[in-house]
Each structure stands twice: as C-alpha cells, then as structure tokens.
Amino acid sequence: MAAGDSGGLGGYDFRYLPQKTFQCLSTPETTSRLRQWSMLGRIQAQAFGFDQNFQAHRKDDFVMAFFKDPNVIANLKLLSDSSGQWITLGTEVKKIEAINIPCTQISMSFFNRLYSEDIVRDSGHIVKCFDSFCDPFLISDELRKVLLVEDSEKYAIFSQPDREEFLFCLFKHLCLGGALCQYEDVLNPYLETTKLLYKDLVSVRKIPQTKKIQITSSVFKVTAYGSVGMCYPSTKSHEQTFSYFIVDPIRRHVHVLYHCYGVGEMS
CATH class of the missing domain: 3.40.1000 (Protein Transport Mog1p; Chain A)
Incomplete structure (x- = not known):
C-alpha cells in the first residue's frame, strides 16, 4: 500500500x-x-x-x-x-x-469452526496445551495457537483471507489482550465482546x-x-x-x- x-x-x-x-x-x-x-x-x-x-x-x-x-x-x-x-x-x-481491511462478515457463525475443529469443547471451554511462547505472548491453549502459530496443526482452519477480515482482527485483538492479560478459560466472553464491538463500529x-x-x-x-x-x-x-x-x-x-x-x- x-x-x-x-x-x-x-x-x-x-x-x-x-x-x-x-x-x-x-x-x-x-x-x-x-x-x-x-x-x-x-x-x-x-x-x-x-x-x-x-x-x-x-x-x-x-x-x-x-x-x-x-x-x-x-x-x-x-x-x-x-x-x-x-x-x-x-x-x-x-x-x-x-x-484496506476487508469487512464482509455478517454472522458470528464465522467462528463455529473453533468447535468443529476441537479448539473449543462443546461446553465452551477452550482446550489447553503445553505452554510455549510466541514472543511476547504465552500460548497455553489451542485458541492462541490457532491465532499465532503458523506451523501449528490447525492454523489453516482460518485461511489468509479469513484472517484479514475485520471481524477476525477484532476477535484476535481481544483474545491476545494487553501486557498483563488474564486469559479466559471459555470462548463466550471473547465472542460476545467481539460481536458488541463489531455492531457498534460497523454500519x-x-x-x-x-x-x-x-x-x-x-x-x-x-x-x-x-x-x-x-x-x-x-x-x-x-x-x-x-x-x-x-x-x-x-x-x-x-x-x-x-x-x-x-x-x-x-x-
């Protein structure tokens, strides 16, 4: 650009x-x-x-x-x-x-694949994994692995065009949080907050x-x-x-x- x-x-x-x-x-x-x-x-x-x-x-x-x-x-x-x-x-x-950030998504069903690919259990709990680092982020669950680790097994469940979508960008920013982030054990708070933010910002x-x-x-x-x-x-x-x-x-x-x-x- x-x-x-x-x-x-x-x-x-x-x-x-x-x-x-x-x-x-x-x-x-x-x-x-x-x-x-x-x-x-x-x-x-x-x-x-x-x-x-x-x-x-x-x-x-x-x-x-x-x-x-x-x-x-x-x-x-x-x-x-x-x-x-x-x-x-x-x-x-x-x-x-x-x-340019693509903004075409109109449904939170965009994230359903997190359930179908066993990143998140049916109960809504995020599947844990062994701790690793993707500087400066601590990765202790499969969600952050999907968001950050390009050579991870399930990174490809979101394509590159998917990852460029504004809805995905908001979701990722909220999941990664700030410098002293206390991560959620369940997915719903991330999804709910992403939805509220998206609806408030996008016409x-x-x-x-x-x-x-x-x-x-x-x-x-x-x-x-x-x-x-x-x-x-x-x-x-x-x-x-x-x-x-x-x-x-x-x-x-x-x-x-x-x-x-x-x-x-x-x-």
Missing part, C-alpha cells in the same frame, strides 16, 4: 462528535472483561463527521486530510509513550499508511430487493508518521497497538478504534 503525503487532500472538513457513545466499551460486563484482559483504559473509540462524499479509491487523501484537520488535531486521543497519559496528537503528520443496510444485510462501512488500519518517525497510534510498533478507521460513507461518519499495548490502566 502506497503511503500518502500532504498533497491533494480533497477538501474534507471534519468535526468531532463527542455525543456519539460506544456502549460496547462502557457496559459493566465489558469493562470487567477489558480489565481482566489488561485493555481497560488503553482502548478508545471516537467518532468524527466529515462533509464530502467518501471515495474508497482516494482513502489516502481522506486519511491525510483527517490528520491535518484542526478539529482532529484538538480531539484525537492517543496514549503518550513518555507519560502514559491520554493526550491529543500534537504532531504534524507528514505521511500516512492506510491498509449495515438491508437491500430492499433481496432483504439481505449488506455492510456499508470501509475499514482501514492506519499509521501516521511525523518528521522523526511513527507518531500514531504510538511511536513504538506492536501487534496489539493499533488504530482502525471505520468509515460510513452514507452517514459521513468515521469511527476510530484505538488501542495501545502496555502495562496499567489509564484514566
């Missing part, structure tokens, strides 16, 4: 939408789970509106315009590597990378002729660079530090899902 620069920003203006709340991250049950997974206070969802038609083939211009907009600069949150506190961007973005419509549900959102995994290197979502690269932009071209909203891997809850 080619990185964008500051030329040809397409005339987008953005506005922060603080009234948009993401219930998926604030219910007592989800809060408890995120604390257990060492993600509470380190994961954030924000909403912004924009004023022009979104064109997927010009996503680089869209993302660069986003980072240049004063309303974004003043309100987009990230965690400071130095202080560990929530801050706003405060850095001029010189270059961006926006990777759909029903096609009148067929009555089928169609996803209308476009999803990108976004990284931004300043004059001295990567500045967003962090200055330190990690698989569990990420920012996804979920663009609703009909409502003209962009949802930003952010997480920074690290130790401790941030207020």
Whole structure:
C-alpha cells in the first residue's frame, strides 16, 4: 500500500462528535472483561463527521486530510509513550499508511469452526496445551495457537483471507489482550465482546430487493508518521497497538478504534 503525503487532500472538513457513545466499551460486563484482559483504559473509540462524499479509491487523501484537520488535531486521543497519559496528537503528520481491511462478515457463525475443529469443547471451554511462547505472548491453549502459530496443526482452519477480515482482527485483538492479560478459560466472553464491538463500529443496510444485510462501512488500519518517525497510534510498533478507521460513507461518519499495548490502566 502506497503511503500518502500532504498533497491533494480533497477538501474534507471534519468535526468531532463527542455525543456519539460506544456502549460496547462502557457496559459493566465489558469493562470487567477489558480489565481482566489488561485493555481497560488503553482502548478508545471516537467518532468524527466529515462533509464530502467518501471515495474508497482516494482513502489516502481522506486519511491525510483527517490528520491535518484542526478539529482532529484538538480531539484525537492517543496514549503518550513518555507519560502514559491520554493526550491529543500534537504532531504534524507528514505521511500516512492506510491498509484496506476487508469487512464482509455478517454472522458470528464465522467462528463455529473453533468447535468443529476441537479448539473449543462443546461446553465452551477452550482446550489447553503445553505452554510455549510466541514472543511476547504465552500460548497455553489451542485458541492462541490457532491465532499465532503458523506451523501449528490447525492454523489453516482460518485461511489468509479469513484472517484479514475485520471481524477476525477484532476477535484476535481481544483474545491476545494487553501486557498483563488474564486469559479466559471459555470462548463466550471473547465472542460476545467481539460481536458488541463489531455492531457498534460497523454500519449495515438491508437491500430492499433481496432483504439481505449488506455492510456499508470501509475499514482501514492506519499509521501516521511525523518528521522523526511513527507518531500514531504510538511511536513504538506492536501487534496489539493499533488504530482502525471505520468509515460510513452514507452517514459521513468515521469511527476510530484505538488501542495501545502496555502495562496499567489509564484514566
């Protein structure tokens, strides 16, 4: 994916939408789970509106315009590597990378293969295995093995296109958690939280002729660079530090899902 620069920003203006709340991250049950997974206070969802038609083939211009907009600069949150506190961007973005993330799945049956392939028992309990490491993650069950170990026996139950799907990405991020993650013994908390997050972030419509549900959102995994290197979502690269932009071209909203891997809850 080619990185964008500051030329040809397409005339987008953005506005922060603080009234948009993401219930998926604030219910007592989800809060408890995120604390257990060492993600509470380190994961954030924000909403912004924009004023022009979104064109997927010009996503680089869209993302660069986003980072240049004063309303974004003043309100987009990230965690400071130095202080560990929530801050706003405060850095001029010189270059961006926006990777297309497929978003086509409309059913959690996508994960049924975890049962049929004996990764998870019929009771919902995740099958354990001998401890091993896939740096920096401890692998103590078959679920994390399927997620991380490419030469494991059942890694192929999810194809590469499956693994690129936004639904799978969310599920994997929640399963791996933060730096002090306490893993679940059963699958359901991961599935429930993934479903809530997906439904809150992704927009759909029903096609009148067929009555089928169609996803209308476009999803990108976004990284931004300043004059001295990567500045967003962090200055330190990690698989569990990420920012996804979920663009609703009909409502003209962009949802930003952010997480920074690290130790401790941030207020």
